[in-house]
Amino acid sequence: MKIVIDQDRCIASGQCVSAVGEVFDQRDEDGVVVLLDPTPPADLAAAVRQAAAVCPARAIRVEE
Amino acid sequence: MTETVNPAEVPQFPGARAARCPFDPPPVLHALQEQGPLAKVKVWDGSTPWLVTRYEEQRALLADPRVSADVTRPGYPRSAPVASRNGSAISFILMDDPEHARLRRMVQAPFTVRRIETLRPAVQKIVDGLIDDMLAGPSPVDLVEAFALPVPSLVICELLGVPYADHEFFQDNSKILIRREADPEERAAAFAQLVGYLDDLVGQKLDHPGEDLLSRLAERIKAGELTRPEAARMGVLLLVAGHETTANMIALGTLALLEHPDQLDLLRRTDDPKLIAGAAEELLRYLNITHSGRRRVALEDIEIGGQVIRAGDGLILANDIGNRDPAAFPDPDRLDLRRDARRHVAFGFGVHQCLGQPLARMELQVAYGTLYRRVPTLRLATELERIPFKHDGQVYGVYELPVAW
Numbered sequence: 001m002k003i004v005i006d007q008d009r010c011i012a013s014g015q016c017v018s019a020v021g022e023v024f025d026q027r028d029e030d031g032v033v034v035l036l037d038p039t040p041p042a043d044l045a046a047a048v049r050q051a052a053a054v055c056p057a058r059a060i061r062v063e064e
Numbered sequence: 065m066t067e068t069v070n071p072a073e074v075p076q077f078p079g080a081r082a083a084r085c086p087f088d089p090p091p092v093l094h095a096l097q098e099q100g101p102l103a104k105v106k107v108w109d110g111s112t113p114w115l116v117t118r119y120e121e122q123r124a125l126l127a128d129p130r131v132s133a134d135v136t137r138p139g140y141p142r143s144a145p146v147a148s149r150n151g152s153a154i155s156f157i158l159m160d161d162p163e164h165a166r167l168r169r170m171v172q173a174p175f176t177v178r179r180i181e182t183l184r185p186a187v188q189k190i191v192d193g194l195i196d197d198m199l200a201g202p203s204p205v206d207l208v209e210a211f212a213l214p215v216p217s218l219v220i221c222e223l224l225g226v227p228y229a230d231h232e233f234f235q236d237n238s239k240i241l242i243r244r245e246a247d248p249e250e251r252a253a254a255f256a257q258l259v260g261y262l263d264d265l266v267g268q269k270l271d272h273p274g275e276d277l278l279s280r281l282a283e284r285i286k287a288g289e290l291t292r293p294e295a296a297r298m299g300v301l302l303l304v305a306g307h308e309t310t311a312n313m314i315a316l317g318t319l320a321l322l323e324h325p326d327q328l329d330l331l332r333r334t335d336d337p338k339l340i341a342g343a344a345e346e347l348l349r350y351l352n353i354t355h356s357g358r359r360r361v362a363l364e365d366i367e368i369g370g371q372v373i374r375a376g377d378g379l380i381l382a383n384d385i386g387n388r389d390p391a392a393f394p395d396p397d398r399l400d401l402r403r404d405a406r407r408h409v410a411f412g413f414g415v416h417q418c419l420g421q422p423l424a425r426m427e428l429q430v431a432y433g434t435l436y437r438r439v440p441t442l443r444l445a446t447e448l449e450r451i452p453f454k455h456d457g458q459v460y461g462v463y464e465l466p467v468a469w
């Protein structure tokens with residue numbers, strides 16, 4: 001699994017961090033998404049897919 | 065619950081809830097959703113915007129850049145009449161990008177999930193203190209006044225740098241501002257009062273900055289990145305959105321749980337953060353207090369759900385019925401705290417999705433996770449029929465909730 005984020009689209013909803021804090025974080029200065037782990041382990045796959053599905057700005061793409 | 069709609073007639077929106085189902089959306093919404101994802105409805109001024117009733121179409125349209133939240137555009141379906149002297153917007157919630165993004169980005173930092181998490185111990189202390197006071201005082205008591213309203217008000221005051229001592233002033237004016245049936249002149253006056261109040265506070269922060277969000281906005285004014293009226297309006301938006309919403313979720317959520325004792329029991333007996341967090345998501349979905357729908361206007365022709373929305377058509381995306389769409393949530397009318405409700409649209413969707421959601425989630429988790437465990441005998445001190453519901457509010461809830469223990 002490979003994750004691609006689009007920081008320009010992000011609206012700092014925090015949905016991805018609530019879903020998988022191990023993979024996503026937010027920048028201190030403006031809350032925009034930061035990718036901690038672009039190739040997360042398999043046991044986080046379901047949570048990552050959930051994060052992409054709830055991202056309101058469609059800023060998370062998951063390539064399987 | 066089952067109601068039929070004559071397809072030849074344009075139904076009125078908003079419709080009334082069924083008398084004995086205060087937690088369910090109006091039956092007409094169920095009927096329209098069954099017929100299709102979109103329907104024309106008639107609103108207060110006689111215009112006929114589209115009502116979008118299904119979950120998938122709501123999410124698609126709310127995330128579509130051809131759809132505008134700009135309240136000043138012709139065709140925008142206002143939820144109530146506006147006074148002639150004041151049609152101005154309450155900041156970025158009613159603006160499009162790039163202006164929306166410019167302003168929203170200035171206030172995103174304090175609402176990140178990790179920053180909000182650092183406030184949890186302070187919120188726990190507030191919640192425990194209010195429960196201590198409640199238990200030490202007379203019973204019955206109005207839970208709205210004693211608990212549901214002070215929790216988010218104290219927190220948002222601290223975050224913004226607004227003196228809590230002024231809470232009667234801003235709570236009263238907020239109430240008028242978000243009442244659908246308030247007189248337009250009265251609503252405009254309440255908005256002007258709040259803007260004036262926030263403008264004074266911003267002025268004070270310009271001279272004596274502190275560690276709060278309004279002080280950060282004052283810095284932006286000094287740096288020439290923001291005007292003072294913009295800062296005051298953002299302050300109003302954050303103050304109003306920051307307490308009215310969560311307060312209604314706490315009070316209405318408590319009532320819904322008292323009416324579903326098996327579900328309440330789950331919360332009474334647990335300190336599992338996962339279960340409590342899941343319960344908060346399910347209550348957000350099930351109650352969907354922002355029951356006036358997200359309001360938008362189409363900028364271009366859009367083909368969706370077998371219909372063509374024309375440029376200039378108004379759109380009402382009824383997230384309350386979206387959250388009861390059986391295609392998205394099996395057995396949607398059941399309150400089931402153990403289900404996975406995270407995909408709900410109670411915070412909206414697209415670029416306007418709730419800025420305060422990490423804060424709202426944390427406050428609800430602490431409130432729901434503490435109140436029923438500490439007051440296991442909590443009960444309604446009146447009949448359900450006597451509870452005054454906010455049928456006339458932009459935000460649904462209860463005006464009063466007499467409880468005893």
Ligand code: HEM
Nearest residue numbers: 156157302305306309310354410411412416418419420424
């Ligand atoms: C349970 C509580 C809450 C609910 C159900 C809720 C719901 C919503 C919804 C549905 C929207 C989208 C509006 C639209 O698309 O037209 C929204 C936006 C917003 N909410 Fe909340 N909210 C809650 C709590 C809060 C809190 C605590 C704050 C704190 C400041 C807040 C601040 C905002 C702001 C600033 C916006 C505008 C975002 C934008 O336009 O980009 N909300 N909220």
Ligand code: SF4
Nearest residue numbers: 010011013014016055
């Ligand atoms: S869920 Fe999407 S919009 Fe929200 S913080 Fe993550 S990337 Fe940004």
